Amino acid sequence: MSHLRSRDYERMLDLAVAVLESHEPEALQHLVAAHLLETFGCGTVILAKFDVTSPVGRGSGADGWAPTSIGPAVDALVLRRARQRHPLVGYLAAGGRRPVTMDRICDGWRNTRCYSEARHDFGTTRQLGIPLPGDGTVMRAVSLGRKGRDFSARELAFAARIQPLLLGAENHIQELGRLRRAAAQGGGGGSGGVREAVVGGVGGLAPAAEHGLTPRERTVLGLVAQGLTAEVIGRRLTISPHTVNRHLEKIYRKLGTNNRVSTVVQARRVGLVP
Numbered sequence: 001m002s003h004l005r006s007r008d009y010e011r012m013l014d015l016a017v018a019v020l021e022s023h024e025p026e027a028l029q030h031l032v033a034a035h036l037l038e039t040f041g042c043g044t045v046i047l048a049k050f051d052v053t054s055p056v057g058r059g060s061g062a063d064g065w066a067p068t069s070i071g072p073a074v075d076a077l078v079l080r081r082a083r084q085r086h087p088l089v090g091y092l093a094a095g096g097r098r099p100v101t102m103d104r105i106c107d108g109w110r111n112t113r114c115y116s117e118a119r120h121d122f123g124t125t126r127q128l129g130i131p132l133p134g135d136g137t138v139m140r141a142v143s144l145g146r147k148g149r150d151f152s153a154r155e156l157a158f159a160a161r162i163q164p165l166l167l168g169a170e171n172h173i174q175e176l177g178r179l180r181r182a183a184a185q186g187g188g189g190g191s192g193g194v195r196e197a198v199v200g201g202v203g204g205l206a207p208a209a210e211h212g213l214t215p216r217e218r219t220v221l222g223l224v225a226q227g228l229t230a231e232v233i234g235r236r237l238t239i240s241p242h243t244v245n246r247h248l249e250k251i252y253r254k255l256g257t258n259n260r261v262s263t264v265v266q267a268r269r270v271g272l273v274p
Contacts, residue, residue: 008158011039012165014261019169025176027268032169033067034227035261036144040155044122044145047170048078050089051138067227086114088129092139099159101151102127118145126150130159132167142166211272212254218272220247225264225273 018031033045046066066074082089087106102109103126109115110125118124124145132140144151151159213221223233230241230248237244248260255270257263267273
């Protein structure tokens, strides 16, 4: 296994903190996605889930989640990949459990329809699958896509290290969603306590202005919370990525944080971002 760098372990800790401190399922999904996009330099990240007992093509057994940048039809995308017999589907069905690239499990990957569609729709030519093993008939995996060089041995080693953390995050998201639904249905005192804890997490805290953020810094913070990279933020605000990073450094200092994940967590806690 390739040696990991100190920064890799810092990223693992950042993600663990985000999972532990988040009370919102959708916010946590975006935080995890943003973490993976930045860490692996990817253009796409998709959580795919499908039931192996459901006949492929009928559509009742596949669903998924992806950042809003991928589009709203991710469930249809996951189902289509299952119908196309994406290499990752076969890998999971055969009991594959370690992170793997599509080039390594499919000799003709570049000749598949899955590859052609991913390249046309998202510009990605390389894909990394990270299985999320579980019980029962539902298979889950995180699929990362990017263009250019293939995923390195060090990146595969890093993916293997964060695999249990991603599985824990997904289970945490499912549980948060269950608690939210129970609270919405008025399921008794326990559920009400969950609702109070979630809402109370940002109630009564200082207004955003008291944190000393400038309007530009608040704009950058809001875009960071959406999972956008410095390059994308720079294009959107017509400034250089270097300037974006300077704004981020000031935001870190004012919020008492030192990385994107903890900054977004803190910003949500104090009501700076929704």
